[in-house]
Amino acid sequence: MKNPIWPIILIFFISISCGRQDTFDILILNGTIYDGLDNPPFQADLGIRDGKLVSIGELDGQKSRKTINAEGLTVAPGFIDMHTHLEPIMELPLAESLVRQGVTLALGGPDGGGPWPFSDYLDSLDQMDIGPNLAYLVGHNTIRREIMGNEDREPTASELETLKNYVAQAMDAGAFGISTGLKYLPGTFAKLDEIIALSQVAAASGGIYTSHLREEGLGLIEAVQEAIQISQDADIPVVLTHHKAIGVKMWGQSARTLALVDSARSAGLDIMMDQYPYAASHTGISVLIPSWALEGDKFEERVNDPVLKDSIKSGIIFNILNDRGGNDLRRIQFSRVSWKEELEGKTLADWLEMEEMESTIENGAELVIQAQLNGGTGTIYHAMDEKDVENIMKHPMTMIGSDGRLSRPGEGHPHPRAYGTFPRVLGYYTREKGVLDLQTALYKMTGLSAKRLGIQDRGSIEEGNFADIVIFDAENIIDKATFTDPHQYPEGIPYVIINGQMAVEDNRFLNQGYGQVLRKNQP
Structure with missing residues (x-):
């Protein structure tokens, strides 16, 4: 004799499966949509299921586990x-x-x-x-x-x-x-x-x-x-x-x-x-130092040589005047200084003041050398x-x-x-x-x-x-x-x-x- 309960169970599971397919994970309603393809905006709803965007159109009234009312908002x-x-x-x-x-x-x-x-x-x-x-x-x-x-x-x-x-x-x-x-x-x-x-x-x-x-x-x-x-x-x-x-x-x-x-x-x-x-840009303090001076991890040895140090300092002065230094010690701002955290947020001009040194480009170059010897800094350049x-x-x-x-x-x-x-x-x-x-x-x-990245299923x-x-x-x-x-x-x-x-x-x-x-x- 056949068990009459099996057709009922089968219908139950089919209905659940179909219901899942008709239910979105997220519905975004009433938003102004920019599609990311440089097209004009349009009004529509978005339906998301299983990590994908599965429906674009009029979706109000559809079932969803989460609904976002994006009225007055931009969807991109x-x-x-x-x-x-x-x-x-x-x-x-x-x-x-x-x-x-x-x-x-x-x-x-x-x-x-x-x-x-x-x-x-x-x-x-x-x-x-x-x-x-x-x-x-x-x-x-x-x-x-x-x-x-x-x-x-x-x-x-x-x-x-x-x-x-x-x-x-x-x-x-x-x-x-x-x-x-x-x-x-x-x-x-x-x-x-x-x-x-x-x-x-x-x-x-x-x-x-x-x-x-x-x-x-x-x-x-x-x-x-x-x-x-x-x-x-x-x-x-x-x-x-x-x-x-x-x-x-x-x-x-x-x-x-x-x-x-x-x-x-x-x-x-x-x-x-x-x-x-x-x-303003951001990089290390070493960008102000001539690259030849840093080659081979011998910077300390070179700055201990008076002749080489003079050349290194001249290169730093040149970069402060003409490159990232922006011709102003106040344009060089420290972001991360592990060996002197009180400098974080301060400028090279501030550091000179803290050291009670005259605010000159030459003295600034001396502190750049000191900073590099101490392990360098993260630095913001307003230039x-x-x-x-x-x-x-x-x-x-x-x-x-x-x-x-x-x-x-x-x-x-x-x-x-x-x-x-x-x-x-x-x-x-x-x-x-x-x-x-x-x-x-x-x-x-x-x-x-x-x-640019050659990605076709994201970005739009x-x-x-x-x-x-x-x-x-x-x-x-x-x-x-x-x-x-x-x-x-x-x-x-x-x-x-x-x-x-x-x-x-x-x-x-x-x-x-x-x-x-x-x-x-x-x-």
């Missing part, structure tokens, strides 16, 4: 940070300083400083709950240092082959390209042929080349020309990363660099830029012109990248870009100053960046894409972090969704990690 793809210092990710895996800005994907390993061993590092991240999605570049400085230390010489034929093999290994492991830091050791010692040879390896796997140029002050024009030549000879897309014109003597020169970009693109080369929306910032921002091939280091309130005195980059573009430069319109600004931080609001979504108040979004008080989260971003999960809800960071490690050319 999650922001893509094209230049992020993710080095503290193991200690700060949820990356709150990024996610609260609306960043759902961050590109790490810039300035030649990518992780190594590359595959092992990404495998370690895979085991962690991370906040945003993460992608990485292989760093030229990192692998050169692994093989050659900080030596000022060309690689041997064998060493060059090893360098190329390292790039190939990283690309096979999912790197999105190669980064260089030609202003820093040991990249500054690399000749053009070396960079081209390594870039060709990255290009063979569809990678990009991003570069902290060899110079961003005096020598900027030649440095841009070098990057363009690398694009041509290596047949590789190039990003002039954190593009700027630094130092009083170079103010206004963005007109020339942008003309070079336009000319190269007209000739068929794929040149783009990224930029942070501030007129850029606002007109150049706006000029670069308006260029159609400029994307947005914070160049920020993952930060936690109370630790050090970081550049405010670590907390405020993307809200600053949308609030200050778009709404208040009108440098960009909202559609263009959002395209620069979403679809344009995804296209399209059915089937991963549900990386930011919901913000276009009338009130603003950065709050300042150079005097940097540890402040932005306002006006009540919701951030990463891979279909709530990361920020009702302005509250939920302390959950839903990000994924992305690998190029891999599922």
Whole structure:
């Protein structure tokens, strides 16, 4: 005799299954949607299920486990940070300083400083709950240092082959390209042929080349020309990363660099830029010191030689007057000083006053030497012109990248870009100053960046894409972090969704990690 209960049970489970398919995990209703593809905004609802954006249209009344009424708010793809210092990710895996800005994907390993061993590092991240999605570049400085230390010489034929093999290994492991830091050791010692040879390896796997140029002050024009030549000879897309014109003597020169970009693109080369929306940069105090003086880790020995010290000091004075020093000791501000924390937030002029030394460029150079001997500092350089910032921002091939280091309130005195980059573009430069319109600004931080990375299922609001979504108040979004008080989260971003999960809800960071490690050319 047949059991009459089985058809009932079967119908029950089928109804549950169908009900699940008809139920969304998240519904976003009544929002103004910018799709990240540089199209005009439109009104629609979004349905999210199983980490994906599965429906766009009229969805009011549909079943959902969570519903967001986005009336009066802007709905956009999650922001893509094209230049992020993710080095503290193991200690700060949820990356709150990024996610609260609306960043759902961050590109790490810039300035030649990518992780190594590359595959092992990404495998370690895979085991962690991370906040945003993460992608990485292989760093030229990192692998050169692994093989050659900080030596000022060309690689041997064998060493060059090893360098190329390292790039190939990283690309096979999912790197999105190669980064260089030609202003820093040991990249500054690399000749053009070396960079081209390594870039060709990255290009063979569809990678990009991003570069902290060899110079961003005096020598900027030649440095841009070098990057363009690398694009041509290596047949590789190039990003002039954190593009700027630094130092009083170079103010206004963005007109020339942008003309070079336009000319190269007209000739068929794929040149783009990224930029942070501030007129101050951040790097180590060592950038003021001639690179030859730091070669081979013999800086202390050289400054103990009176003749060499005189040359080193002259080089520092030159850089303070003509480059990142901005010809003013008050433009050099300390962000992180492990050996003298009371300097954090203070300037080089303040330090001279604390030491009861006369405020001269020469004395400032002496303290720069002392700082390097003590282990260096993180340093903010107020040496850029606002007109150049706006000029670069308006260029159609400029994307947005914070160049920020993952930060936690109370630790050090970081550049405010670590907390405020993307809200600053949308609030200050778009709404208040009108440098960009909202559609263009959002395209620069979403679809344009995804296209540069070759990512087709993120960076835009399209059915089937991963549900990386930011919901913000276009009338009130603003950065709050300042150079005097940097540890402040932005306002006006009540919701951030990463891979279909709530990361920020009702302005509250939920302390959950839903990000994924992305690998190029891999599922």
